Amino acid sequence: MKDAIRNTESSHMSIIVNFAKDHIDEYITIHSYKVKSIITSRFSETVFSMKVVNKDSSPQDVTFNVEIPKGAYISNFTMTVNDNTFVGSVHEKSVARNLYAQARAQGKAAGILRTSAHEMESFKAEVNVPGGSKVSFELYCQELLQRQLGFYEQTIILRPGNLVKQLQVDVYIFEPQGISRIEAPNMLGEQFDGLIRMTKGENKTVEAMTTILSDLRPEDHFTIIDFNHNIRFWSDKLVAATPIFIEDAKKYIEKIQPNGGEIKLSNIQRNVRRQMQEDFSLFCLGIGFDVDYDFLERIALENRGFARRIIANVNASSQLKDFYEEVATPLLRKIDIHYGDDVTDVTQNSFDKYFSGSEIIVAGKLVDTKPSSFQCLVTASSAKDDLMFQIDTPTDELDKILAKQKYVLPEFAKQLWAYLMIRQLLSERVLAQSALQKRNITSRILAIALVHQLVTPVTAMMVESEETGHRLLADSPKSTRNGCCTVENDPHFIIHLPKSKQDICFNINPQPGKILNLVSDPIK
Numbered sequence: 014m015k016d017a018i019r020n021t022e023s024s025h026m027s028i029i030v031n032f033a034k035d036h037i038d039e040y041i042t043i044h045s046y047k048v049k050s051i052i053t054s055r056f057s058e059t060v061f062s063m064k065v066v067n068k069d070s071s072p073q074d075v076t077f078n079v080e081i082p083k084g085a086y087i088s089n090f091t092m093t094v095n096d097n098t099f100v101g102s103v104h105e106k107s108v109a110r111n112l113y114a115q116a117r118a119q120g121k122a123a124g125i126l127r128t129s130a131h132e133m134e135s136f137k138a139e140v141n142v143p144g145g146s147k148v149s150f151e152l153y154c155q156e157l158l159q160r161q162l163g164f165y166e167q168t169i170i171l172r173p174g175n176l177v178k179q180l181q182v183d184v185y186i187f188e189p190q191g192i193s194r195i196e197a198p199n200m201l202g203e204q205f206d207g208l209i210r211m212t213k214g215e216n217k218t219v220e221a222m223t224t225i226l227s228d229l230r231p232e233d234h235f236t237i238i239d240f241n242h243n244i245r246f247w248s249d250k251l252v253a254a255t256p257i258f259i260e261d262a263k264k265y266i267e268k269i270q271p272n273g274g275e276i277k278l279s280n281i282q283r284n285v286r287r288q289m290q291e292d293f294s295l296f297c298l299g300i301g302f303d304v305d306y307d308f309l310e311r312i313a314l315e316n317r318g319f320a321r322r323i324i325a326n327v328n329a330s331s332q333l334k335d336f337y338e339e340v341a342t343p344l345l346r347k348i349d350i351h352y353g354d355d356v357t358d359v360t361q362n363s364f365d366k367y368f369s370g371s372e373i374i375v376a377g378k379l380v381d382t383k384p385s386s387f388q389c390l391v392t393a394s395s396a397k398d399d400l401m402f403q404i405d406t407p408t409d410e411l412d413k414i415l416a417k418q419k420y421v422l423p424e425f426a427k428q429l430w431a432y433l434m435i436r437q438l439l440s441e442r443v444l445a446q447s448a449l450q451k452r453n454i455t456s457r458i459l460a461i462a463l464v465h466q467l468v469t470p471v472t473a474m475m476v477e478s479e480e481t482g483h484r485l486l487a488d489s490p491k492s493t494r495n496g497c498c499t500v501e502n503d504p505h506f507i508i509h510l511p512k513s514k515q516d517i518c519f520n521i522n523p524q525p526g527k528i529l530n531l532v533s534d535p536i537k
């Protein structure tokens with residue numbers, strides 16, 4: 014769903030599909046599969062719910078499988094088997110794992126599997142229920158729908174796993190500034206056409222550069238740097254994007270061949286940092302899934318940019334074009350947003366650049382619970398001028414608007430602040446220079462996640478039944494990074510001692526690039 018803001022109205026989308034009874038599975042009947050999403054000022058809370066009956070007299074496995082965007086945080090999960098209710102609560106990861114291990118030792122544990130793929134994350138709960146049982150599932154997740162190129166988009170994937178008697182999707186959108194356009198796909202019609210496509214392998218780097226060069230505007234200036242162990246310039250100065258220069262640049266990149274070079278990541282990071290100037294930002298493209306995307310993200314964040322993964326063979330040219338359009342038109346630079354003493358715990362409020370069609374979101378906490386207004390001072394620089402303007406906003410105006418709406422998130426600002434702050438701290442943790450600094454940042458993330466009950470890379474959700482003591486654990490997805498193991502999504506070297514049933518984790522804080530010999534076998 015895409016939305017651009019202009020006039021003042023809220024919007025609701027509902028899709029209901031009923032299937033004939035003779036198409037239902039013989040044993041497991043899904044009575045309903047419903048999704049309800051409430052979007053308030055681009056902050057969404059989405060609830061997936063499913064009601065199932067085991068019609069057989071013997072126990073059957075029932076699966077609840079949901080795909081959510083990677084940027085979303087799970088905030089609650091509830092499961093009811095007959096009259097036995099399992100309620101979720103968020104704990105620090107190691108605490109949740111220990112509680113789950115205790116239940117497993119007593120034979121009172123079941124698993125919840127979370128896996129990652131591309132831009133989505135799978136949440137899967139599988140339980141074995143007695144014959145004739147009724148089961149219901151309810152999963153809550155929250156996400157900020159960031160605007161890009163003037164639009165924001167929400168993706169809802171429906172995977173009930175079986176035929177459903179009632180399939181229903183309700184999306185309620187309220188934007189205080191108004192909505193000018195909404196686009197929703199035809200969910201059961203023409204989108205089934207053309208699902209099978211033939212593709213052929215090609216040099217994606219050349220394709221990427223060709224696409225970007227074709228999109229340059231006459232007022233743009235550019236050059237190309239080809240580097241491995243040596244550095245070569247197509248032009249040693251920035252040149253205007255004229256048709257002649259663009260055509261010559263395309264011929265140049267077609268001749269570039271990968272031939273090795275610097276492979277030590279710490280050296281690459283140091284070299285990039287040394288060569289980058291304050292006026293430039295570094296945007297990294299990772300094409301396919303055989304690249305070290307974590308490294309690309311790290312050096313991009315360190316140099317005032319961001320990284321983007323391009324999925325190979327999935328309309329790569331369109332992805333590259335969309336990426337370039339996002340960063341092609343910088344409007345402002347050095348943006349600073351300052352609040353008065355009545356606002357604390359402000360999220361990131363200094364930004365290197367602001368691009369056309371994007372948005373800047375800052376959240377904070379009011380010292381006084383009911384101030385009449387608060388002030389904000391914004392400074393920035395455009396191509397020609399230095400800008401400064403002050404905003405004086407009544408604090409009760411938004412409350413009055415929200416009070417008139419039926420489907421809104423009344424306290425969305427609190428959860429939005431937590432969402433932004435956790436995401437910001439996770440980025441800071443990527444750039445942390447020492448183990449101590451990383452632990453301190455992790456502690457801050459943990460404190461916020463526990464208060465706001467969000468499943469993050471440092472927390473897990475324990476789903477427990479008070480009646481029976483059975484427990485389920487919703488942990489973080491397994492990391493896709495290379496290496497032995499991960500702790501809190503960071504690579505660690507861990508050895509399992511089967512006789513003592515313990516794990517040894519080596520926690521060493523050396524300089525980047527240092528080679529360590531952690532284990533040796535004196536007998537061999």
